[in-house]
Amino acid sequence: MTRIFLHPLPIRIWHWVNALAFIILILTGAQIKLGNAIHFFSFQTAVKIHSWLGWLLVFNYFIWVIYYFSTGNIKIYIPPLHRPVEFAKKALRQAKFYGWGIMVGDENPHHSTFENKFNPMQQVSYLMIMVALIPLQLITGMLLWDPKLFEPVVNLAGGLQIIDLIHVFLWIFFSAFIIVHFYLATLGHTPMAHITAMFTGYEELHDDHGHGHGESHEHGHEEHSESHAQDKSHSH
């Protein structure tokens, strides 16, 4: 059994605070919007929890920003657009794996390392989520939280209804995203392999084949330690 270091502590903290807060925000958001149909909380309680957790997410987002930009590791999120054909081929191979290969026991074509953690589909979707959709959700949330305070921005964006529409649309998007993301997170060599790695930092690879997110066979197995991986990230 080999272990590979993938997730540094700030990212693990960011991720699980983010995940838990998102789930509760989705539920309280549902209560706020669909109060006639569902009764998890009272309207006032839902608004209170939703506002506090929204602010928690704003601060939490900065953990992600500070970690990735100060270490330069943000490059793992950037698709290699200077090699578009190769990237498109790899993305297609990955899509085929998720759509078909996984059901017939093929090996995951992507093998994560600390420096190349994401497959092309993860790279594009995570980049979009982290630099566009989460910030947009947080900003529209802040504007809805106190429209009077942010009146000039609200007007600039086209009014409260437009902002509400964007916020609700993203609420639907994130509700769907969590379901797909959770399903994909269970596709490691065991259903809990990727999820456990997001807690411990280390993904355990089985030395046979089929280690979903493991180190590539071509590169051999290598045990990264947290400090080793971080040293490497600084030296790049």
Ligand code: HEM
């Ligand atoms: C049920 C809740 C969740 C579970 C079980 C979960 C699980 C995981 C796992 C196992 C990973 C490791 C890498 C991978 O395989 O993709 C991961 C990464 C990631 N997740 Fe989640 N996740 C959850 C919620 C969320 C939410 C709500 C968001 C954002 C809205 C999110 C955004 C991300 C991002 C951006 C990464 C990459 C982080 C990095 O390594 O830089 N996750 N997630």
